[in-house]
Amino acid sequence: ETGVTQSPTHLIKTRGQQVTLRCSSQSGHNTVSWYQQALGQGPQFIFQYYREEENGRGNFPPRFSGLQFPNYSSELNVNALELDDSALYLCASYRPNTEAFFGQGTRLTVV
Amino acid sequence: QQQVKQSPQSLIVQKGGISIINCAYENTAFDYFPWYQQFPGKGPALLIAIRPDVSEKKEGRFTISFNKSAKQFSLHIMDSQPGDSATYFCAARMDSSYKLIFGSGTRLLVRP
Numbered sequence: 001e002t003g004v005t006q007s008p009t010h011l012i013k014t015r016g017q018q019v020t021l022r023c024s025s026q027s028g029h030n031t032v033s034w035y036q037q038a039l040g041q042g043p044q045f046i047f048q049y050y051r052e053e054e055n056g057r058g059n060f061p062p063r064f065s066g067l068q069f070p071n072y073s074s075e076l077n078v079n080a081l082e083l084d085d086s087a088l089y090l091c092a093s094y095r096p097n098t099e100a101f102f103g104q105g106t107r108l109t110v111v
Numbered sequence: 112q113q114q115v116k117q118s119p120q121s122l123i124v125q126k127g128g129i130s131i132i133n134c135a136y137e138n139t140a141f142d143y144f145p146w147y148q149q150f151p152g153k154g155p156a157l158l159i160a161i162r163p164d165v166s167e168k169k170e171g172r173f174t175i176s177f178n179k180s181a182k183q184f185s186l187h188i189m190d191s192q193p194g195d196s197a198t199y200f201c202a203a204r205m206d207s208s209y210k211l212i213f214g215s216g217t218r219l220l221v222r223p
Contacts, residue, residue, distance in 0.1 A: 002154070002156070004154075031209055033209060033210070033211075035211075040216070041215060041216070042117075042200050042202075042213030042214055042215050042216050043155065043200075043211070043213050044213070045210045045211065045212070048208075048209055048210060056208060056209075056210055058210070090154050090155070092154075092211075094209055099145070099157050099160070100157070100209065100211065102147075102154030102155050102156065103154050104152070104153050104154050105152075105153075105154050
């Protein structure tokens with residue numbers, strides 16, 4: 001049990017739609033990162049938020065956006081979904097100078 | 112320069128045997144190297160981690176060996192058990208960032 005909860009666990013969307021994925025972190029975890037894990041691959045860094053500000057971004061287009069809230073929850077939003085966006089989306093949260101705790105992920109299928 | 116290369120892609124080991132997974136990196140600014148274990152339908156869970164000022168770290172049946180000059184590190188699982196069957200990822204990070212760069216993963220199957 002990592003204390004990081006993601007919802008929903010599974011989701012099916014149609015190409016072109018928009019999706020919002022949610023993550024609830026432990027109290028005091030003021031940094032959250034989001035990763036995309038395609039089938040059979042390692043997780044790829046999407047972006048990171050610290051104290052509600054984005055402070056790092058991987059090689060993902062602007063249609064991937066996020067929010068972090070004061071209650072240690074966060075969202076990943078993806079607009080104009082493409083078939084290649086089908087993946088497991090992972091949220092990881094941290095206290096300063098501690099390890100990353102990953103949630104169980106949201107499996108997104110785009111059809 | 113940001114890549115972490117992991118091998119083998121898959122590994123089959125008999126119960127009680129030693130599982131060895133290797134990783135290599137290019138960016139000498141990386142200064143933290145964790146290994147994660149992932150079961151189907153779950154997120155990655157930290158197994159063990161090392162910093163480059165140490166050549167070896169052991170926790171129970173899991174050992175990381177680190178070769179700074181070769182820019183390589185490896186995970187050894189001693190006395191492998193069927194419950195160890197999972198996908199293992201090496202990763203690297205710069206202390207100035209929480210961003211983890213993951214390897215491509217190794218699917219380990221431990222046969223009874």
